[in-house]
Amino acid sequence: MTLFVLLACLGGVLVGLSRQLNGRLSVSTTPLIASFWNHAIGFAALTCLGLFVGGLLPAGAAEAPWYAYLGGPLGVVFVAAGSWAIARIGAVNSALLIIGGQMVTGVAFDYISAVPASFWANACGILLIVGGMMVSRGRRKVDRPQ
Amino acid sequence: MTIDAGRNPHPIYFAGAFATGGLLTFMVHLNGELARYGSPLFSSWTAHGTGMVAAIILLLLVHRRRKPKPEQGLRAPLWAYFGGLSGAATVMLTSTTVNSPLGLSGTLALGLAGQVVFSVAADSWGLFGMQKRHPDTRDMVALGLVVAGAALIILFGRGAA
Numbered sequence: 001m002t003l004f005v006l007l008a009c010l011g012g013v014l015v016g017l018s019r020q021l022n023g024r025l026s027v028s029t030t031p032l033i034a035s036f037w038n039h040a041i042g043f044a045a046l047t048c049l050g051l052f053v054g055g056l057l058p059a060g061a062a063e064a065p066w067y068a069y070l071g072g073p074l075g076v077v078f079v080a081a082g083s084w085a086i087a088r089i090g091a092v093n094s095a096l097l098i099i100g101g102q103m104v105t106g107v108a109f110d111y112i113s114a115v116p117a118s119f120w121a122n123a124c125g126i127l128l129i130v131g132g133m134m135v136s137r138g139r140r141k142v143d144r145p146q
Numbered sequence: 147m148t149i150d151a152g153r154n155p156h157p158i159y160f161a162g163a164f165a166t167g168g169l170l171t172f173m174v175h176l177n178g179e180l181a182r183y184g185s186p187l188f189s190s191w192t193a194h195g196t197g198m199v200a201a202i203i204l205l206l207l208v209h210r211r212r213k214p215k216p217e218q219g220l221r222a223p224l225w226a227y228f229g230g231l232s233g234a235a236t237v238m239l240t241s242t243t244v245n246s247p248l249g250l251s252g253t254l255a256l257g258l259a260g261q262v263v264f265s266v267a268a269d270s271w272g273l274f275g276m277q278k279r280h281p282d283t284r285d286m287v288a289l290g291l292v293v294a295g296a297a298l299i300i301l302f303g304r305g306a307a
Contacts, residue, residue, distance in 0.1 A: 012260020101167020128295030
């Protein structure tokens with residue numbers, strides 16, 4: 001169990017590390033080029049892994065709806081936007097806003113697709129997130145040099 | 147108290163980062179659908195492959211018109227090209243822990259913790275060649291509120307009618 005807890009935390013660290021490296025690459029190139037290399041290197045690594053462990057083309061894959069394949073192109077925009085943001089507002093603010101955006105749209109998505117959810121937990125969660133984002137933005141108005 | 151230009155970024159950067167998070171919701175949903183029909187490895191492999199093709203098309207459309215900026219003369223270090231490796235490893239870790247007693251909510255919540263600790267360290271020390279920005283009390287309060295809200299949604303809000 002401890003191992004799984006550590007692995008799950010490491011997963012989050014790797015998300016941050018990936019954004020940091022892509023951000024550094026985009027400073028020297030462009031966010032879109034950083035996103036291209038992110039996908040190219042990831043694709044090469046996963047191809048090697050798939051050839052090694054097998055199961056790269058599972059049997060049921062052909063039945064997936066066409067729109068399920070749009071996750072990749074969306075990912076290009078996601079990585080480019082993350083690299084663009086981290087170079088301008090830093091790692092803490094990028095993480096804070098990306099997590100906030102993901103949570104708020106995730107709750108909205110669940111309600112639209114009628115996934116059972118706890119209204120009060122979600123409502124309180126969104127209030128805390130919006131409050132956090134306002135605190136983060138508010139400081140910049142106060143500190144603005146005259 | 148030090149105030150630098152980086153302290154007052156344009157609001158569009160914040161709106162952009164927030165919208166990026168929204169994009170992640172749809173990406174996770176679509177990749178999850180693909181994993182349901184195939185496997186997590188197939189889903190990630192396909193997403194990286196189609197993403198690479200989409201990036202090439204976008205670069206061909208956009209890049210020809212762009213002149214290189216003078217400040218971009220500094221070459222990126224070799225390790226900066228390996229963000230994708232870290233991303234690919236994330237997929238393997240999370241698809242392992244989702245199928246452990248932690249489940250999806252445990253994986254998401256602990257991943258959140260890992261991301262927050264890393265981002266604070268990254269900004270404090272300017273890790274991996276990025277600008278150093280000391281997170282102040284307000285940053286930490288904002289982060290605490292967002293993480294508390296996200297944890298509430300992940301652990302008690304989703305699928306717990």
